[in-house]
Amino acid sequence: MDRTLRRRLEARLSAQLQGPIRQRHDQTEIRIRPGDVPDVLRTVHDAVDLRFEILADLAGVDTGDVMQVVYHLWSETSPDWLRVIADGIARDDPRCPSATFLWTGAEWLEREAYDMFGIIFEGNRDLRRIFMPPDYTSFPLRKDFLLPDDAARSPGEGVRHIERPVAAARAAADPATGVRRARVS
């Protein structure tokens, strides 16, 4: 855990931060609004005491209530991974600014996130399906996309050999949509 990185980040990004900076093991995690993604990424990329130059990963997450876009960054100024979570993206119309203005390589990562979660990255000039066929209509990694054969906590559970308790499933799942909701914030 890199305390100095936490101080530096607080100094730089006090305005955009949502909630406290969490640190665990070798990871430092900040949460921002999706609108602030360009400023924050620009800051952590360019600021002399941060210089997070390598984009390790860009992942979409569907928590069941909202969508998230998670960036993992690496810098030689810190022994920690920096995890930037753009939180609170609406599930019915998920939109997020693109990171391609900094990392051209984010283009395909965003394509993948769009393909799997339907998150639309404004500013990405090649936002189309990358894995799924182009006429595919749904987004497989969403939590309401059920695999009836062996998906736990899904209407089809118990018919395959990976079985889950019904009560726990009903408790964990929203009775209306059957969406498995995260107990993570």
Added chain:
Amino acid sequence: MRAIPATFREQTRAARAFAEQAWSGASTTDRLALILVPLALMAFVGFVVSAVVMLGPTIDFLGANQPLVRFGVAAVGILLLTVPTAFVLIYMELKVIARMNLRVGPNRLGPWGAATSMIHGFKVLSKEDFAPTGADVTVFTLAPAVTFLASVMTLLVIPFAPGIFGQDLNIGLLYFFAMGGLSVLGLLMAGWSSFNKYSLLGGLRSAAQIVSYEIPLTLSAVGVVLIAGSMSMTHIVMSQSGSALDWFVFKQPLAVLIFFIAATAEANRTPFDLTEADSEIVAGFATEYSGMRFGFFFFAEYVNVFIMSALLVTIFFGGWTAPFNWPWAYNLNWLDASGIGLLWIGIVAVVLFVATDILGAAIWLFGGRDWSAPAAFGLGFLVAGAGVTAAVGLACFIAFDWVQGIFWFMAKTYVFVFVFVWMRATLPRVRVDQLMGFAWKWLLPAALLNLFVTAAAILILNQPVTPR
């Protein structure tokens, strides 16, 4: 004791009854024999009679127009030669590359997998032979034939041995290069007509490559023409007879290098096999081909390798001449040059018989208890036969210069075929622009330089090498 039937009617009835009984009693094979044997007898008698009658006129006719006969025989012989040559080369390539890759290679079909390429040929024959949608079917069908014939026709002027060649043209070299240049036409036809982008690229590549490598190829051979003072292949070979030091490789070292590289490109071999670069354009001009059409391309490729090696040997490595002076003269006078006479056949037969008996008896008596007489004499026959065959072969080798010639020619040629295969096993492929750049920037100036130096040397020394 049956009574002999009196009247003719009774006789016929009895005969028919006997025939019907025999026929109904006979099995299928017997019936076949009953039908075929008389037919065969009649055919044989007819043949003998016609031969006796027509022998004189036939010989007169053949003697009357000998060149025509010679050409026909040569063409047929060469067409018959190509397929086994291709089989041998394919098997050789499989095996040699495998061994260089630390593999064993084909070893299941036939002894040491020797039948592999033959089985491949049958497989290719048995495959469906289709033309893709949108192909220009006429050109698509003609292209393999053109390629194959172009490479086969060049064999006509290659002297395998003194007296063993299709035609001794006095423009043999020119004819060779002309025919070699014809093969690009077939590749281009194939690439264009098969309506496939890969094929198109392959065809165009082959056109550019062969057209640009024709020039250094030809120019490097012109030096030899200057020295030998003739374009006839036989003449060129004769002019470098003698020991290995008389070969043109020592008079034209640069030309040999240029010729070898250009020949590699001409035969579309690695590292210049851009026309069927499988990792770039799937199979080049042959992408859409299948069945025997593809087989023709395949044969043509390997026959090309053989021909290029043969030409290299012919004009630079002394063709069918021995690498050292042979101690005794050809055509020993106690052996008629026209071939082995009846006397010799008799001698060979007697020697074989006697040797078999002696060896068989020796093995039977002293070879231990476990030798039965037939086994012993069979082995004796094999050993004696091998010995006699070797002896006769050696005698022929000594006696007839054409046997010697074929031996040395084939030996040299297959050395260079091995070098081609060896290069394919080792080298990666060059790029198109590097290929063309190499041809135009390096090979062509080098060939011209070689040509000028040769001409200057001949002018200065003022003694063109005359054949012996």
Added chain:
Amino acid sequence: MSFIPGLGIARGMALTLRRFFEPKATIQYPETKPDVAVRFRGRLQLLYDEFGNLKCETCFQCAQACPVECIDMGGHDTKSRFYTHWGPAETFGERREESAVRRSGRPVPDNAFTHFEPIDLVAVEEILEARDYDPREMLPILEEVQAAYGYLPIAAIKHIGHVTGAPYALVYGTATYYSHLSFERRIRTIGVCRCTSCLLAGSGRIANAIGEALGTRLGGRPAGGIALEQVPVHSPGAASPLVTLDGKPQPDVTETSAAAWSRSLAKKSVA
């Protein structure tokens, strides 16, 4: 790249020529088999020990754990009551229509689980909470579950096996080992007294007769919904031998009529 042009190529050619004569790495497969590592896990076969006994204990764990569902095990349990099946659908046809159903987004029917009705597992959850999900307390857990439901539902056993982490086979084995745990709802109970007077009066023979007729034994598993148990205390004033049905004495059951009576009883209970 070396300064002399062509030197690298020459070196390469030399290397290949050397390899031409070196021993080859090919393994002629059918003649010489390559040696398989001792630890190799790749073979799917039932192994036998040195005495020729089958090593497989049919614990179904391989079929449960197989990630690609290539292991398929099925069959009846030792009492041949319940058909158990782990793994994918047997035939290609089944699998195809199953995947079609799956694509359509509906639950996939599997014939192997027709007997397996889901139940309300709240009680099981409470019991497990009380026992702290400890697989070592399997027997009390199972007893309490049977007390709660009156029998052991398969759903409950699967649930217990899952949440406690104990393999299903273990729970199932425990449940089938102890004779007082049963998978069947008990409908009626026949009691036979074994006090001295009743034994003298022949209650032992009656018990045997009833047991043979029902296909069970005294204190054994209930058969056809009828359990055969020992009357704890000889109810006062009852004649010997004492045979009770759901606690009510049956005075007219004697050694001769016991078998017929119990058979008719079984028929009625089944119907």
Added chain:
Amino acid sequence: MPSRTARPNTGAGARPQGPPAPAQHRSEDDPRVMLERDINADMYEPIPPYPTQTERESEFYSSGDGEMFINIGPHHPATHGVLRLVLKLSGEQIVDVDPVLGYLHRGVEKICENSDYYHVIDQVDPLEYISSLFQEWAAVLAFEKLMDVEVPRRAEYIRVLSGELLRIASHTLYMGFLALDLGGLTPILYSFIERDEIMEMLASLTGARMLFNYFRIGGVNGDLNHEFMSRLGDWMSRAAKQTEANAGLLNENEIFVRRTRGVGVLDRATALRFGVTGGNLRAAGVPFDLRRAHPYSVYPELDFNIPTRDEGDSLARYLIRVDEVRESIRIIDQCLHNMPDGPVMAKLPRLLRPRPGRAWGACEGPRGMMGVYAVSDGSDQPFRFRIHDPSFMHLETVPTLLPGNLLADTMTIVASLDPVLGGIDK
């Protein structure tokens, strides 16, 4: 491909208002088109493989005169795996490229979200089938951070040992395939001899030949055994010499050097912008190697160098691999020398229920950074399991590197970037 008629959304989520799709064309690789249309020159006019949606697509699928489209793949001798490159050519010169992915997509992330933490490890195995241990390694790293598991030192050393062995195997195969795509037949077979030896070795260690399901959360499955050690000793005695000899077939070959030098130059800035990692980034002059840049196992205790080169061309990418093989042999030596005793597994419950949280684990694979982002919601399955594969980022640079080169350089560049489609398509 499924039919092009729009189907109702099977996922219950409302579909976001994506970019509008214009009228749909029939793709050219649809055989019915070939049969229907009469044969003439407009067969060659560009038709997008599916309806154009984005700016980039419409730019790509509009061709000038003399330009033609050609498909490299999905089934082509030179594409590693099922990759499809739509090339826009003028003559033999490449104008533009559009890689089409997804022919190998298996939805492993979804499968992993629906299986236990134990099952995840062998689900991620077949992704990077050339070097599967590293994907497992990233997964177990993330899970161990998620569950605060302490891994025994011996297990760590065994991980490093097997990982470096597999790195050597992968690099050897890379050299062979690069040579094969350049037209050389022999090096690939020499590489396969070496790799096969290593694979047999690892089979005797892990129990499987290619998809070793070996790493476990908190250790490894099974300790070193005698068979493995003896095989390893035999191999190590000749490994250095053998690899040198095999590399000597290519390193100095003029044709090979001319084919690769200055081809597909990936300079430092571009590599950083594209998120390129691993040997391809080090060939561009950035000494970014997670084994040093973000030490994750016993690597801090080991002594090895990070080879880097400044010219970022295919030759540099190749030579970097050659050097890394030497370094890996050194690492294996050190592992064998100071291999500690002790257990190889930490004590763990049979059913893992990590407390809710997020963890990111990354390790340095042969091709670059293998990453895994795991989110737990307290249940026995990862709530979100994200797999990051380096080949994905490397393949993304192809549209930048190819234009201006010749058709033959496609194979050089793609092979020198060393993508594995199993990892790319997930």
